[in-house]
């Protein structure tokens with residue numbers, strides 16, 4: 001699957017949104033990739049995640065565990081794990097707390113794990129997910145995502161395989177271009193907004 005094929009999936013699923021969005025990082029953008037419009041279709045999700053699994057296998061070799069950050073990472077993590085013949089687990093947040101493995105999830109000694117994100121913008125969520133795994137007995141050998149919208153600039157502290165790399169502008173709240181400032185912002189993701 002080429003980058004154009006993947007973007008065609010996002011377009012035809014209605015997952016490429018334009019407007020004014022507050023992202024997980026607090027940055028603002030005129031573009032939002034609503035991955036849930038992909039993940040509501042299991043057949044489409046299997047196509048896209050199957051392509052990601054091929055890239056993961058080519059880059060990292062055999063993988064035993066896929067670990068993803070909730071909520072957005074859970075479905076693609078599961079489907080990518082299915083294509084890899086791996087197990088799927090996820091990190092999640094209690095309100096106000098960092099990501100953690102719960103529910104008895106662990107990466108056992110000797111296991112090779114890959115962190116699978118849906119979208120990477122600044123890499124903050126990916127880094128927080130990886131930070132939650134440092135004490136696990138098994139090894140995290142690399143990271144992967146469906147779309148890296150940082151243009152390859154996000155630094156996860158380990159290799160990142162992306163099915164598609166885009167360079168989409170983001171803006172701090174006090175540096176909005178006039179066309180964004182003119183429309184009310186929506187925040188689609190699950191990370192809590194800072195108080196105030």
Ligand SMILES: O=P(O)(O)OC[C@H]1O[C@H](OP(=O)(O)OP(=O)(O)O)[C@H](O)[C@@H]1O
Nearest residue numbers: 024071072121122123124125189190191
């Ligand atoms: O690279 P970053 O700057 O961290 O941005 C990307 C993250 O933002 C979204 O998650 P979000 O926190 O919005 O919640 P969600 O997973 O519930 O959609 C997305 O799923 C990534 O995890």
Ligand SMILES: O=C(O)c1cc(=O)[nH]c(=O)[nH]1
Nearest residue numbers: 023024032033119121189
């Ligand atoms: O940075 C984000 O929060 C983000 C961007 C995007 O395009 N899609 C998404 O689900 N999250």
Ligand SMILES: [Mg+2]
Nearest residue numbers: 070071072073
């Ligand atoms: Mg997320």
